[in-house]
Amino acid sequence: MDSLGLQPYCRKEKSLGVLVSNFLRLYNRDVGDLIGLDEAAGYLGVERRRIYDVVNILESIGLVARRGKNQYSWRGFGEVPRALTELKRQGMGEKFGIIPYVTKSEMVLYEKEREESLEFTPEDQENSPSPKLDSKKERSLWHLSQNFVKLFLCSDDDLITLDEATKALLHDSQDPLNMRTKVRRLYDIANVFSSMNLIEKTHTPEKKTAYRWLGARAISVNRFLTASASLCDRSEPKKRAFGTELTNFNAKRNKAECSKDRKHYGNQNTSSVIKEEPYDENPDVKNFAFGSSTPAGTSGMNNIGNNIRLRLGFIETISSLYQPQYCNPALFGLLAHYKETFEACQEEFRRK
DNA sequence: CGATCCCGCCATCTT
DNA sequence: AAGATGGCGGGATCG
Numbered sequence: 001m002d003s004l005g006l007q008p009y010c011r012k013e014k015s016l017g018v019l020v021s022n023f024l025r026l027y028n029r030d031v032g033d034l035i036g037l038d039e040a041a042g043y044l045g046v047e048r049r050r051i052y053d054v055v056n057i058l059e060s061i062g063l064v065a066r067r068g069k070n071q072y073s074w075r076g077f078g079e080v081p082r083a084l085t086e087l088k089r090q091g092m093g094e095k096f097g098i099i100p101y102v103t104k105s106e107m108v109l110y111e112k113e114r115e116e117s118l119e120f121t122p123e124d125q126e127n128s129p130s131p132k133l134d135s136k137k138e139r140s141l142w143h144l145s146q147n148f149v150k151l152f153l154c155s156d157d158d159l160i161t162l163d164e165a166t167k168a169l170l171h172d173s174q175d176p177l178n179m180r181t182k183v184r185r186l187y188d189i190a191n192v193f194s195s196m197n198l199i200e201k202t203h204t205p206e207k208k209t210a211y212r213w214l215g216a217r218a219i220s221v222n223r224f225l226t227a228s229a230s231l232c233d234r235s236e237p238k239k240r241a242f243g244t245e246l247t248n249f250n251a252k253r254n255k256a257e258c259s260k261d262r263k264h265y266g267n268q269n270t271s272s273v274i275k276e277e278p279y280d281e282n283p284d285v286k287n288f289a290f291g292s293s294t295p296a297g298t299s300g301m302n303n304i305g306n307n308i309r310l311r312l313g314f315i316e317t318i319s320s321l322y323q324p325q326y327c328n329p330a331l332f333g334l335l336a337h338y339k340e341t342f343e344a345c346q347e348e349f350r351r352k
Numbered sequence: 353c354g355a356t357c358c359c360g361c362c363a364t365c366t367t
Numbered sequence: 368a369a370g371a372t373g374g375c376g377g378g379a380t381c382g
Contacts, residue, residue, distance in 0.1 A: 052373055
């Protein structure tokens with residue numbers, strides 16, 4: 001039909017980060033809303049496989065929850081602090097300062113299972129279902145993602161290098177091959193969290209790539225007052241608004257040869273347009289600017305306002321994570337400062 | 353070039 | 368068996 005000239009193919013536009021931004025823009029509405037995998041893939045113009053990546057990572061933070069086959073539900077940002085608290089608790093519980101690879105409950109289960117299996121097979125090799133700790137689950141994106149977050153929540157330093165993170169996500173093995181695989185995953189996860197402004201990519205003085213936890217602290221005041229969008233690194237000319245890009249199916253990455261199959265997932269055969277939407281007022285409220293999307297200026301004050309409000313809400317709830325008995329006075333002072341900032345911003349916003 | 357990390361093959365788990 | 372999930376790493380892009 002329309003001759004969308006083959007876009008040269010820009011890897012950046014296909015990134016998981018952008019996808020997540022769009023995903024959030026699309027689903028950040030009422031808690032409880034269902035999210036169909038095919039539906040999401042269709043709307044976002046990506047393969048189903050990618051949706052799995054997204055929901056698995058978001059689920060690790062409590063943003064969405066699996067409801068059943070092909071179905072997830074939106075739990076909302078209000079759920080995140082709770083999830084983080086739990087992660088922190090878990091992380092602190094095991095090996096103070098060391099990253100936990102297996103949760104306590106998982107360990108108990110494992111022990112129990114092992115005992116049982118021993119009773120039944122006192123002899124020969126262990127050909128039983130799971131000889132090793134169910135390494136499958138242990139390597140899942142969901143699990144890695146949680147451990148990645150624990151790393152930040154349980155560390156005094158909010159700056160973590162790629163190396164540290166990789167080793168942590170990895171059991172400890174230095175196997176370069178295993179390492180390489182793990183780093184790939186780390187990049188995936190980090191990109192997602194970066195686009196959500198949960199973390200930020202930087203470098204150590206020694207130039208090594210590192211990530212900084214933004215959860216509450218580093219989200220500076222300036223960032224609030226100056227419409228995040230404008231000061232986001234790369235000032236991309238056009239980032240297209242959601243909805244304009246539903247079909248970026250073409251312009252693949254130019255594999256060896258292209259002729260062939262094309263498994264169209266969703267898109268047109270998702271005949272039924274989402275589900276009926278009972279709620280439909282004020283579509284703007286759902287349009288916050290996450291990450292690098294959003295062309296500065298377009299929607300004007302509303303987006304900015306909502307963006308600020310959303311971030312402030314996030315920061316406020318996350319602040320509650322820090323209980324006096326768990327954190328040092330200095331950090332508390334900082335949080336108090338943010339509290340003030342929060343109030344100030346709120347006032348400022350109200351005046352608009 | 354080394355650092356990133358998209359893409360989709362295909363092993364596994366569910367139905 | 369068919370469909371749903373999602374590990375994994377080849378190799379294209381980026382800086």
